[in-house]
Amino acid sequence: MLDPHATLPFAATPHPDAGGAHRLTWDSREAGPEVAFVALPGERMHGNAFVEAALANGAPFVLTDLDVPRALRVPEGQAQQALFAWARQERAKNPLVVGITGSAGKTTAKSYAAAALEAHYMPVFNTMPAIACFLVEFGASPRPLVVEMGIDRVGEMAELVDLVRPDVGVVTSIGPAHLEQLGSVENIAREKGGILQAARGLVGAQAAAYYPPDTYPGVESYGFGAVTHPGQHLQVTPAGAQFRYQGVRVELPLAAPVQAEAAVLGLVLAEQAGLPLEPVARRLAEVSVPAGRYRVHPGRYTVIDDAYNASPLAVKAALDALHAQPGRRISVLGRMLELGPTERALHAEVGAHARQRADLTYGVGAYAAELGERAFPTVPELLEHLLAEVRSGDVVLVKASRGLSWTPERRAQEGVGLDVVVEALLSARGD
Known part of the structure; x- marks a missing residue:
């Protein structure tokens, strides 16, 4: 139990109504009767903007520099330092x-x-x-x-x-x-x-x-x-x-x-x-890896969901694993993010490896032509052709970066976040 009234390694004043919590979160959407909220500075907004929402959701206390009910109040601008000091004490x-x-x-x-x-x-x-x-x-x-x-x-x-x-x-x-x-x-x-x-x-x-x-x-x-x-x-x-x-x-x-x-x-x-x-x-x-991390879905055709994230090293490793599979091997690759000025060359390098390790290669979005012999500008166009091509006994690897901060429209255009391709393949398999 996280007790806001306990001796803490930072200067703070707990509100009399502040109660104990089982968890602490930086995401106000997770705040609730057992989950307290810490209001931190963010890239776009400060967590203080979400304090009222966290309290309305029942957060037992809020670590903040605001004077609000159930606050574990710290000096102005000290919430992040307080959180890190608390973390070091518990660790x-x-x-x-x-x-x-x-x-x-x-x-x-x-x-x-x-x-x-x-x-x-x-x-x-x-x-x-x-x-x-x-x-x-x-x-x-x-x-x-x-x-x-x-x-x-x-x-x-x-x-x-x-x-x-x-x-x-x-x-x-x-x-x-x-x-x-x-x-x-x-x-x-x-x-x-x-x-x-x-x-x-x-x-x-x-x-x-x-x-x-x-x-x-x-x-x-x-x-x-x-x-x-x-x-x-x-x-x-x-x-x-x-x-x-x-x-x-x-x-x-x-x-x-x-x-x-x-x-x-x-x-x-x-x-x-x-x-x-x-x-x-x-x-x-008995370990089950999270979705998107080389999770294998056997069936009429096998789908390998490795769509959570991608870097050249990770894509090559996934392609090597695909190559060891029986049947017709298909790679579906999208854009790898944050590669700087060498990104085109790195995509071409990965695409060349895909052509060596897979029988049929697809690329989508930016650098589609570098990534696959069959290149499509958007995810919907890719799916139209891929779903018509895949057949029993195939093994399909899907991998790309996520671009989580992007809009769904940009994700589809740029060829990132290919979890939608995994979902479509599994749905079309019908088993």
């Missing part, structure tokens, strides 16, 4: 916090690490306010925490590390992403490497190439092949992936190599935490 009470970053595979790694450790883990959002609210809610739990730590600008990882203070820092992969702000893959490697300041560091097999021993002494690697903690005898079939780790057999239904490597990470973390590996392997077999 300090937890015995094991794992921070995960990388250019691709963060959410998948988070899911498997959390299952292995039976940990609390971050939901989809991984912004600083979301992480702070998560730490306030779960920091004092005796269960470990797994925190996804994504960045898109220089200096952000240092801020996240200062907030989360991970005991174990993990880098899943390194590749071109968020280049508009980060500038180069070398900058990405350096910035994400800040997470390895933790007491223990781990890097995935692909990322290990960016962290030679003379640069980060003692950083261990995991995955398959020449790594410190290897999974062995990996086999990937349409039914899923299987391998062994320290003699323990691991079977992951409907999984690709990316999920298998994430499972190895989970096993390494569990082993270092002193947990028996057989039960861990059973938990890993």
